[in-house]
Amino acid sequence: MAASRTRLIVKTAVITLLTAGGIAAAGGYTVYQAGWYDIGASTQHLQPVYSLLEQAMHNSVRHHAKTIVTPSLGDPAQLRRGAGLYREHCAQCHGGPAAPPSAHGQSMQPVPGPLVDAAARWKPRELYWITRHGIKMSGMPAWELRLGEADTWAVVAFLNRLPDLDAAGYRTLAANDVAAAPDSSQASAVTGGNATGGALLRGDAGRGKKIIGQYACQSCHTIPGVTGSEVDVGRPLKGLARRPVIAGRLAPTQDNLIAWIRNPQAIDPRAAMPAMGVTESDARDISAYLLSK
Numbered sequence: 001m002a003a004s005r006t007r008l009i010v011k012t013a014v015i016t017l018l019t020a021g022g023i024a025a026a027g028g029y030t031v032y033q034a035g036w037y038d039i040g041a042s043t044q045h046l047q048p049v050y051s052l053l054e055q056a057m058h059n060s061v062r063h064h065a066k067t068i069v070t071p072s073l074g075d076p077a078q079l080r081r082g083a084g085l086y087r088e089h090c091a092q093c094h095g096g097p098a099a100p101p102s103a104h105g106q107s108m109q110p111v112p113g114p115l116v117d118a119a120a121r122w123k124p125r126e127l128y129w130i131t132r133h134g135i136k137m138s139g140m141p142a143w144e145l146r147l148g149e150a151d152t153w154a155v156v157a158f159l160n161r162l163p164d165l166d167a168a169g170y171r172t173l174a175a176n177d178v179a180a181a182p183d184s185s186q187a188s189a190v191t192g193g194n195a196t197g198g199a200l201l202r203g204d205a206g207r208g209k210k211i212i213g214q215y216a217c218q219s220c221h222t223i224p225g226v227t228g229s230e231v232d233v234g235r236p237l238k239g240l241a242r243r244p245v246i247a248g249r250l251a252p253t254q255d256n257l258i259a260w261i262r263n264p265q266a267i268d269p270r271a272a273m274p275a276m277g278v279t280e281s282d283a284r285d286i287s288a289y290l291l292s293k
């Protein structure tokens, strides 16, 4: 008797849960398909959506930054460098003491916001991770190719100091002009493992695939293995090694591809493809990937 009642309760509970789940999924699909959720940046997310995304971001950063070892931070030279780098690369979106963010920093969604309280919410290794990797779908860029290891820690040291700075303190500390030095330690070791058509490719194709996204190549080209929309501003970058010519005039060698990627106008003054500021070693890795596809 008792056993059959328990069975009935379990059965009712399962049916209720499945029905509720089905209704929620159907509702969600309708909202998605009809386009009712306002994707525009001129309105805010609904608070529950915002809170869910924010918590997911926090959880992800904490998880990914767990094993990073923090060096000692805060000597005066490092702080000055960090402040200068912050003014150059971060203040246009995040602002600073008595320094407003630019028009685009003010009207992005989510709003970048001031970082005066960031050190209270994030450990140094988490600030390092955010700065290095950025935040998907938010407008926070990844700096791993533009700021070297030491410079990234300098920015983190500055963020830790930011809560103590008034407008004058910030202006003084950030007064120095700095040129960001890309991290030479990231230059990939020469590897001989990637053979195409009998020729050995220099560079690290795996790293090349990863950094293509940070030079925005996939915004104009459809590239095998790289996530993006189907675009055809430039031709799909597929099978380059098997083409008779690339870029309309070059034999498909690695050196030619590197030269093209770094400076298309030096090869064809009428080329529409912009020079994306790709370093020599990054171009080597990217070309190794493209020639292997």
Ligand code: HEC
Binding pocket: 057, 085, 086, 089, 090, 091, 092, 093, 094, 105, 108, 109, 110, 111, 112, 113, 115, 118, 127, 130, 131, 135, 138, 139, 140, 141, 143, 155
């Ligand atoms: C193009 C605009 C832009 C630039 C430039 C930029 N950021 Fe951001 N940043 C954002 C946006 C957007 C967010 C996401 C805010 C959110 O999710 O609430 C963000 C978030 C952050 C966060 C997490 C903030 C928090 O309170 O949780 C940190 C830390 C950060 N940025 C550091 C930096 C540093 C350091 C630099 C410079 C090296 C920088 N950002 C440059 C747009 C920018």
Ligand code: HEC
Binding pocket: 215, 216, 217, 218, 219, 220, 221, 233, 234, 235, 236, 237, 240, 245, 246, 247, 248, 257, 260, 261, 264, 270, 271, 272, 273, 274, 276, 278, 286
């Ligand atoms: C703003 C759009 C744009 C971006 C960004 C861009 N390209 Fe291009 N790319 C083009 C166009 C357009 C062409 C065709 C030649 C021309 O007119 O410039 C081209 C041509 C090429 C070619 C020759 C293709 C062929 O079929 O012969 C290669 C290789 C190439 N791009 C690689 C890259 C790489 C790698 C990146 C990232 C570092 C990149 N492109 C970024 C627009 C772009």
